[in-house]
Amino acid sequence: MKHAHRSGCPINLTLEALGDRWSLIVIRDLMFGNRRRFRELLTRSEERIASNILADRLARLEKAGLISRRDDPGHKQKIIYSLTEASIALVPLLAHMGGWGLRHTPASKELSVRAKILEDGGPPLWSEFMEELRHLHLGAPAPAESVFARLQSAYEAALAEPATASPNG
Amino acid sequence: MKHAHRSGCPINLTLEALGDRWSLIVIRDLMFGNRRRFRELLTRSEERIASNILADRLARLEKAGLISRRDDPGHKQKIIYSLTEASIALVPLLAHMGGWGLRHTPASKELSVRAKILEDGGPPLWSEFMEELRHLHLGAPAPAESVFARLQSAYEAALAEPATASPNG
DNA sequence: CTCCATGCTTGCAATTTGCAACCGGTTGAG
DNA sequence: CTCAACCGGTTGCAAATTGCAAGCATGGAG
Structure with missing residues (x-):
């Protein structure tokens, strides 16, 4: 050591x-x-x-x-x-990092969409998402709705938007 | 560059x-x-x-x-x-880091006291503290109460406690 | 039996870190 | 005035970490 x-x-x-x-x-x-x-x-x-x-x-x-x-x-x-469980507990931390990043760094619009959803959703959405991660990663029972899918589709929708150019790959 | x-x-x-x-x-x-x-x-x-x-x-x-x-x-x-203002905006992030750290790392009791207060206080306390930091660092008008002093005295009280040994200097 | 994908490892150069000593200017005590 | 202590850093150097490209043993598909 x-x-x-x-x-x-x-x-x-x-x-x-x-x-x-x-x-x-x-x-x-x-x-x-x-x-x-x-x-x-x-x-x-x-x-x-x-x-x-x-x-x-x-x-x-x-x-x-x-x-x-x-x-x-x-x-x-x-x-x-x-x-x-320890890394799933980082969801709020990563949500805050995303939120800070989109306000204080030159984050690309497309990749910011998910950060924004997570931030706007706040603790209730985080809990929901964490429950979903427990299902996907720890084999816990499946939760009702999929935050994951919601984040994914929002991102794809942002990508598909015509007018906004991506500052970063 | x-x-x-x-x-x-x-x-x-x-x-x-x-x-x-x-x-x-x-x-x-x-x-x-x-x-x-x-x-x-x-x-x-x-x-x-x-x-x-x-x-x-x-x-x-x-x-x-x-x-x-x-x-x-x-x-x-x-x-x-x-x-x-950008770093004062990190208060919630640091609060979450402290909260995660005290649950998932071998944090010392004394140094955890402030993290716990910040976590338990939640967004309202963070805002209050941020306002106070704006006063101390940006010259904004002074807020009513001092979260800073509260954190400090809680830490000192924890240090003064007789029975608990410190895992780390 | 060939061929590609798997999760890595290896060798090596460039960058970053950590440590300790040092530095010119400033201050405050006497 | 003198002088030691203190100020925000630099400098030199060894060790660790990072980044890049290539390679490797194994498994499975065809």
Whole structure:
């Protein structure tokens, strides 16, 4: 073990777990992008994470209890990554990050749509979404409605809009 | 300029601005620790940031519009760092980080007290605190009550408690 | 048996971090 | 006035981390 914690401050400890440029990107893709396998996480997001860094982050996040790995039954080579209760608990945090980002950074309109829905929905929508993630990732019973589908379709609708150009890929 | 943004996703852009191990520590100390000068930020927090890294982060945060620098009138050598509206807008995010940290990391009891108050207070308390930060950092009119003092005294009370040992300095 | 996709690993260069010492100017005490 | 302490940083350097490109053993499809 390299070193102990820098301090017992909860903000610091959260930063020690998640404070880098990639960890939350991986969690974001698992959470909102429905990417559950290595190759999907590697190639299907715009930020183009390198494979060694993705491997490192997946290992670290698993050790920290923020994701879990399991074999894909019937496909011995494939592995399925899932969120855990701890990372599902990050939904409000990511919602706030999205909200802050769309107000204080040059976020693209298309990708902001989902952030806006999540922010406007507030805690009730977050809970609903978290329940849905528990279903998708932890095998909990299925909730009634799909926030996930709603986010997805809003994004696609934004993409299809004619007049607005995308500042970023 | 080295490179453009990795993507227009608001979460990614927030991460590009704040996603490292030190930026939010600096903002945390400005926000909750009332540390407004270089030496205070350097020596008075437990995480012991190195001076070159602190200098780098202060410069980057200033360029990003998250803090501002000004000379201390009457003390030619001293400089006062302040939060901006953009970083004051991070109060809910930091509150959530603290809340997540105290539930999912081995946070020390004493340092968790403030996180707990902030979390329990919710959006109304955050707004009150933000108004207070606008007063302290932006020169806005003074609000009625001091959340800051309340956080501080709760922390000191927790420190004074006899029975609980601190897991971390 | 061939061929492609799987989740990674390896080698290497470039950047970032962390540590410790140091620096010129300023201040306040004596 | 003198001088030590303090101010916001720099500088040099080693170690760790990141980013890029290529490669690798295995599994399954055809």
